[in-house]
Each structure stands twice: as structure tokens, then as C-alpha cells.
Amino acid sequence: MKLKRRYALFDIGKSSKFVDRTLSLSLPSALVFAMLAALKLITPWLAVISYACIIIFNAVLLFPITFELQQLKKYISSLASDDNIANEKMNLSEEETREIVDAVNAMHRFWAQKADNLEAQSISDTAVLDTLPDPIMMIDRSGNILGANLSSRNLFGENITDKNVENLFESNNFIEAVNRVLKKESEAENLIFYIQKPVDQKLYAHIKQLPWQSKGRAVAVISLYNLTKALKIEKMQSDFVANASHELRTPLAIISGFIETLLTSAKDDPDAREKFLKVMKDQAEYMSSLIENLLSLSKIELSQDQRPNQQVNVPEVMNEVKEALTLKAQERHINIRAVTEFAPEEGNIIADRQQVKQIVQNLTDNAIKYGLSNTDITIRAKLVDAIPASKSFNVAEGPAVAIAINNKGPKISPENLARLTERFYRMQEHKDLNIKGTGLGLSIAKQIVIRHRGNLTVSSSGYSGTTFTIYLPKQA
Ligand SMILES: Nc1ncnc2c1ncn2[C@@H]1O[C@H](COP(=O)(O)OP(=O)(O)OP(=O)(O)O)[C@@H](O)[C@H]1O
Ligand SMILES: [Mg+2]
Numbered sequence: 407m408k409l410k411r412r413y414a415l416f417d418i419g420k421s422s423k424f425v426d427r428t429l430s431l432s433l434p435s436a437l438v439f440a441m442l443a444a445l446k447l448i449t450p451w452l453a454v455i456s457y458a459c460i461i462i463f464n465a466v467l468l469f470p471i472t473f474e475l476q477q478l479k480k481y482i483s484s485l486a487s488d489d490n491i492a493n494e495k496m497n498l499s500e501e502e503t504r505e506i507v508d509a510v511n512a513m514h515r516f517w518a519q520k521a522d523n524l525e526a527q528s529i530s531d532t533a534v535l536d537t538l539p540d541p542i543m544m545i546d547r548s549g550n551i552l553g554a555n556l557s558s559r560n561l562f563g564e565n566i567t568d569k570n571v572e573n574l575f576e577s578n579n580f581i582e583a584v585n586r587v588l589k590k591e592s593e594a595e596n597l598i599f600y601i602q603k604p605v606d607q608k609l610y611a612h613i614k615q616l617p618w619q620s621k622g623r624a625v626a627v628i629s630l631y632n633l634t635k636a637l638k639i640e641k642m643q644s645d646f647v648a649n650a651s652h653e654l655r656t657p658l659a660i661i662s663g664f665i666e667t668l669l670t671s672a673k674d675d676p677d678a679r680e681k682f683l684k685v686m687k688d689q690a691e692y693m694s695s696l697i698e699n700l701l702s703l704s705k706i707e708l709s710q711d712q713r714p715n716q717q718v719n720v721p722e723v724m725n726e727v728k729e730a731l732t733l734k735a736q737e738r739h740i741n742i743r744a745v746t747e748f749a750p751e752e753g754n755i756i757a758d759r760q761q762v763k764q765i766v767q768n769l770t771d772n773a774i775k776y777g778l779s780n781t782d783i784t785i786r787a788k789l790v791d792a793i794p795a796s797k798s799f800n801v802a803e804g805p806a807v808a809i810a811i812n813n814k815g816p817k818i819s820p821e822n823l824a825r826l827t828e829r830f831y832r833m834q835e836h837k838d839l840n841i842k843g844t845g846l847g848l849s850i851a852k853q854i855v856i857r858h859r860g861n862l863t864v865s866s867s868g869y870s871g872t873t874f875t876i877y878l879p880k881q882a
Pocket of ligand 2: 771772843846848
């Protein structure tokens with residue numbers, strides 16, 4: 407079997423060199439025998455037989471070395487093509503071939519190790535580039551994208567590396583800047599440009615030649631920074647300042663108007679004075695709650711990236727809120743019920759106590775203000791296995807406490823429901839009813855749940871009223 411395999415590897419048909427070598431090695435002997443025969447020192451028959459013996463002798467001598475050389479050739483080719491033969495054990499009888507195989511193996515091991523190191527290095531480089539939040543691309547001399555990190559692939563699609571920057575970006579300014587770098591007219595270019603696809607975005611680009619040492623086919627690197635988000639935050643902040651100053655200006659204008667009236671036309675009218683002073687007091691109170699809420703919001707925003715770390719007992723907080731708001735609720739003949747569906751000690755969570763109280767208080771305060779009079783408000787706490795996911799922020803995994811605050815009242819329309827947590831947003835019907843409020847209570851509540859990696863949901867129906875549910879993870 408072994409022998410069959412050995413000969414199968416040795417392809418005589420292809421190996422005309424073996425025959426050539428055997429014959430050429432035997433040629434001197436042929437000449438000697440021909441001469442001996444010509445001199446009649448031996449008979450021609452003896453010369454032919456002796457020559458045939460020499461050929462057989464040479465063939466037997468040459469066969470193993472030729473066979474092993476062929477095997478060696480196949481082995482080296484298999485190493486180059488990563489074939490399986492490379493893993494097979496070879497039975498070599500010739501010392502020299504064994505030494506060559508050992509040398510080839512040592513060389514193969516050396517380069518394989520180098521290739522492994524290089525691959526590991528390139529995998530780790532790719533992984534590092536993929537962790538960067540901003541897009542980075544490498545381009546060749548013609549502007550073809552050779553490599554792109556995860557952020558680029560997410561932004562422009564997985565097949566980005568098949569494209570040329572000219573097809574990917576429509577901005578002429580950007581293309582011109584890339585060309586200046588590619589033509590070595592400039593070493594680096596920085597610019598701000600807009601793209602429409604895949605979505606409208608404002609980008610800052612830094613295009614830089616690669617140092618000559620790092621040159622493969624890539625000659626330049628493009629790094630992009632998305633300015634859209636920063637601009638959005640900037641706009642939100644300026645809108646907020648504009649809204650806040652607008653909200654403060656209105657009560658201030660009302661107060662100064664009344665002061666003016668009291669100083670002039672209503673100077674000697676005690677009835678008007680009393681009426682105006684009450685309005686002024688209301689406006690001053692509104693201003694103070696507006697300032698208080700604005701301060702609260704900025705304080706929460708400042709603490710947004712600090713993990714809450716206090717042990718908070720939810721039923722205890724619920725009872726404190728109930729006590730604080732009972733009087734206010736009684737004015738509207740509303741009864742507050744605090745219900746806990748678990749043993750009080752199971753209601754411990756890691757959170758910010760003051761903020762948990764603030765959120766329960768804001769929602770209960772809303773229930774009192776906007777709920778039907780002569781009804782009950784229920785604050786119900788229960789344990790849940792998971793927090794429902796949110797589209798706009800991350801929520802914590804694992805068990806949580808859900809605090810649902812329900813009040814009776816008319817159904818809130820879906821259009822209003824979608825906007826309730828917007829800053830300063832108030833439903834028109836409540837403004838018309840002259841119910842006091844700054845429109846910030848629910849934005850504060852939303853910021854608090856975001857900080858706690860919880861969630862805030864709302865459902866409203868004509869039959870069961872409106873229920874705001876706060877989810878707070880047991881471990882924030
Ligand atoms: N339980 C509720 N039922 C019906 N509408 C509500 C309820 N809670 C809130 N709203 C509506 O959502 C709006 C925003 O509420 P939010 O708590 O943010 O502000 P506010 O109550 O008006 O002011 P603030 O809480 O600062 O005193 C309210 O003005 C009201 O129109
Ligand atoms: Mg409110």
C-alpha cells in the first residue's frame with residue numbers, strides 16, 4: 407500500500423529528466439564498452455549486456471534521489487498553497503533531502519510566525535479603529551477607499567471600500583481638498599462641508615498625507631467629525647435660554663404693568679389694589695417656581711454622567727410625597743392612595759433619593775392639577791423583571807421598581823401625549839383653564855429617569871384616566 411502511494415507520487419511520465427539523467431550518466435560506460443567491443447576485447451553481446459546492467463544500476467541509484475526531489479517539490483508547493491500535503495509526514499531516506507526539508511520547514515515556521523504576528527497586529531489595529539466614534543478612511547493615489555472603520559461603514563454602508571471618494575461625497579470643496587492632498591500640493595487639509603446622503607449632515611473633515619514609512623497602497627487618511635449633533639445641542643441650549651427668558655419676561659411685564667397702574671390710576675382704589683396685588687403675587691410665585699425648575703434642570707443635567715449611589719426605599723418616598731401633597735389634593739377633594747405590591751424592604755433601590763422624590767412629586771402634582779376633582783389618585787409600586795426599552799435612550803437591564811401614578815380625567819390626545827416631555831410644553835386646554843404650571847415638571851422627570859437608566863411611560867384613556875409610570879432599576 408505504502409509502496410503504491412510512493413510510486414503514485416512519482417510520476418515517471420512527467421519525469422523525462424530521470425530518463426535523461428540515467429542515460430547521460432550511462433553514456434561514458436557505453437563508449438568504453440563500444441571501444442572494448444571494437445578492439446575485440448569483449449564480444450558485442452557482452453558489451454550490450456554490460457551496458458544494460460550499467461543503465462539498470464544507474465537507474466536504481468538515481469531513482470530514490472529523483473523521487474525524493476519530486477516529493478520535495480510537491481511538499482514546497484503545498485506549503486506555498488497551504489495544501490494538506492504539508493501536514494503529511496514524509497519518509498525520506500536521503501540525508502540531503504531530509505536536511506533541505508528541515509531547512510524549508512524552519513523557514514516556513516519563521517514566516518508563518520511573522521504572518522501570524524502581522525495578522526494579530528492588523529486585527530488589533532482594526533479593532534482599535536472600530537472603537538473610534540468618528541469615521542476614518544484610508545485612500546489610495548486615485549482616491550479609492552481602501553479601508554474604513556466601523557463608524558464610516560455605519561454611516562456610508564458596508565460596501566464603502568468598493569468606492570471612490572468622488573462617488574461617495576457630493577461636495578466639490580471636499581473633493582478638491584482631497585485632490586490637493588493626493589497631488590501633494592498640500593500635506594493636510596481641514597474643511598467643513600455638508601452631505602445630503604445618507605442623511606443631511608454637517609461634517610468637519612481632516613485629510614492628511616500618510617508618512618512615507620507607512621505607505622502601502624494607502625497614501626492619505628480622511629477623518630470626519632459629525633458637527634450635526636453638536637449643532638443640535640447648541641441650538642437646544644440657545645432655544646432653552648430664549649424660551650426661559652421669554653417665560654420670565656411675561657410675568658415680569660405683568661408685574662411692572664400692575665405696579666405702574668397701582669402707582670397711577672388705581673392709586674386710591676382699594677378694591678383694584680387688592681385684586682392687582684393678588685395677580686402680582688401669583689406671577690411672582692410663577693417666576694420663583696420657573697427659576698426653581700430651571701435650576702433643577704441644570705442641576706440634573708450636570709449630574710447626568712454620575713451614577714446614583716444612594717440606597718433609596720421607594721415605599722418610604724411614596725409616603726413622604728403623599729404626606730406633602732395631601733393638603734393640596736384636599737383642595738380639589740382628591741384622595742391620594744399609596745399602594746405597594748411587595749414587602750417594604752423589597753423596595754430598596756440604588757438611586758438619588760432627592761431626585762426619586764422629585765419625580766414622584768412632579769407626577770403626583772400633575773395628577774392633582776389635571777385630574778378630575780372628587781376622585782382618587784393612586785400611586786402604585788410593583789416589582790418588574792425588566793424595564794421597557796426606549797427609542798431615545800438606554801435603559802438598564804434586570805429587575806426594576808415600577809411606580810405608576812394614575813388620575814381620572816379626560817383622555818390625552820396622541821398629539822399631546824407625544825409632546826408632554828418637551829420643555830415648556832403645556833396643553834392648550836390647561837392654559838385656557840388657567841391652571842398654573844411652568845411646563846418643566848415632565849422634562850425634569852425625563853432627565854431623572856435618563857440619569858437612572860430607567861424609563862417613563864404614559865398611557866391615557868377616557869375610562870381609566872391617565873397613568874404615568876416611572877421605571878427605576880434596582881441597581882442604577
Ligand atoms: N396627569 C396629567 N393629565 C393630563 N395632562 C397632564 C398630566 N400631566 C401633565 N399634563 C400636561 O402636560 C403638561 C406638561 O406637564 P409638566 O408637569 O411638564 O408641566 P406643568 O405641570 O405645566 O408645570 P410644572 O410641573 O412645572 O408646574 C401640562 O401642562 C399638562 O398640560
Ligand atoms: Mg407639572
